[in-house]
Amino acid sequence: MRVLDLLSPFYRRDVINITDFSRSDIEYLFQLADRIIENPQMYHGKLVGRILGYAFFEPSTRTRLSFEAAMKRLGGHSIGFAEPSGTSIEKGESLKDTLKMLDAYSDVIVVRHPADGTAKYAAKICENPVINGGDGKFQHPTQTFIDLYTIYKEFGKIDDLTIGVLGDLKYARTTNSFLMGLTNFKPRKLYLISPELLRPREFILDYLSNFKIKFELIDNLSEVIPELDVLYVVRIQKERFPDVSEYNKVKGAYQINPKVLSEAKESLKILHPLPKLDEVSPEVDNTKYALYYRQAQYGVFVRMALLLSILLEDAPL
Ligand code: NCD
Numbered sequence: 001m002r003v004l005d006l007l008s009p010f011y012r013r014d015v016i017n018i019t020d021f022s023r024s025d026i027e028y029l030f031q032l033a034d035r036i037i038e039n040p041q042m043y044h045g046k047l048v049g050r051i052l053g054y055a056f057f058e059p060s061t062r063t064r065l066s067f068e069a070a071m072k073r074l075g076g077h078s079i080g081f082a083e084p085s086g087t088s089i090e091k092g093e094s095l096k097d098t099l100k101m102l103d104a105y106s107d108v109i110v111v112r113h114p115a116d117g118t119a120k121y122a123a124k125i126c127e128n129p130v131i132n133g134g135d136g137k138f139q140h141p142t143q144t145f146i147d148l149y150t151i152y153k154e155f156g157k158i159d160d161l162t163i164g165v166l167g168d169l170k171y172a173r174t175t176n177s178f179l180m181g182l183t184n185f186k187p188r189k190l191y192l193i194s195p196e197l198l199r200p201r202e203f204i205l206d207y208l209s210n211f212k213i214k215f216e217l218i219d220n221l222s223e224v225i226p227e228l229d230v231l232y233v234v235r236i237q238k239e240r241f242p243d244v245s246e247y248n249k250v251k252g253a254y255q256i257n258p259k260v261l262s263e264a265k266e267s268l269k270i271l272h273p274l275p276k277l278d279e280v281s282p283e284v285d286n287t288k289y290a291l292y293y294r295q296a297q298y299g300v301f302v303r304m305a306l307l308l309s310i311l312l313e314d315a316p317l
Contacts, residue, residue, distance in 0.1 A: 010309035014123040015131045018141040018177045023184040030149055032305035032315055047076035050311055053106030054080030057113040062296055063133045067110050070303035096125055103128050108310055129310050137240050140173040143273050144181040146302045150295040151230055154269055158185040162227050166193040167234035169200040174273040175234050179204055183211035190215040191224045195253045225263045232271045235279055257281035261289055271295050
């Protein structure tokens with residue numbers, strides 16, 4: 001049975017942690033995103049009169065703008081703030097009261113905040129569904145939906161692939177969520193590639209082990225690059241380091257460039273949640289390996305699928 005025959009598994013649900021979603025939930029989104037890409041006109045008016053509220057306490061380009069674009073393409077509207085300055089937070093208003101106002105004015109709320117756990121707190125105090133747009137170094141579940149969708153579109157599957165995840169695996173919420181989301185699938189092997197200081201925290205490794213995911217921690221990409229089908233890269237999350245001297249030790253520790261890629265499979269694809277800084281040389285952008293701009297484009301379709309399935313009980317086919 002096609003999963004789209006079912007009622008939406010996202011209907012009025014909060015999206016806080018990737019671990020709250022099953023493989024069939026994720027495949028439901030994939031199928032709906034496929035439908036939207038095939039026939040975008042059919043979805044244009046589906047959320048007329050609906051409002052998305054967003055509260056962003058940290059910088060964002062893709063997450064906020066792609067949610068806005070998604071809502072607009074569905075006929076709905078967005079209200080909110082991209083930074084707290086200019087809101088009553090400047091006068092000292094509490095996070096709780098700010099979120100309560102967005103809850104009163106909109107039908108679904110996206111929150112981004114530097115503190116881990118803020119989205120969960122928001123979901124507790126808001127009546128409308130809350131979507132985690134990134135909380136500290138913890139989770140970024142909608143980015144993971146996009147990352148998984150990008151792999152599925154490119155390879156037709158996620159199972160059986162050898163996937164390298166390179167970068168700041170300690171502080172990046174995107175890789176955290178991505179690794180946890182992969183446990184719904186059966187990758188052949190994961191290579192977690194980072195300087196020792198930036199290795200994933202224990203709870204992530206325990207989580208992977210509980211799902212019997214085969215993984216190896218290494219610090220040098222060139223050892224494994226010929227094996228990889230997918231390489232997921234993330235920047236060093238400078239703003240999350242408690243101590244700048246720790247950051248200075250790892251600054252510039254890795255870079256993908258044509259020389260590194262000369263050992264890769266022809267079919268290797270590089271994903272990146274963006275923003276990218278010096279960890280990917282601009283020369284890579286126009287190669288067959290770079291999939292990150294397409295990944296960002298898919299963001300709009302996946303977020304359209306998510307908003308439709310949170311706000312409508314039946315998937316509009
Ligand atoms: C990321 C984030 O904010 O966690 N960006 C995104 O949403 N695509 C990645 C990052 O900041 O490195």
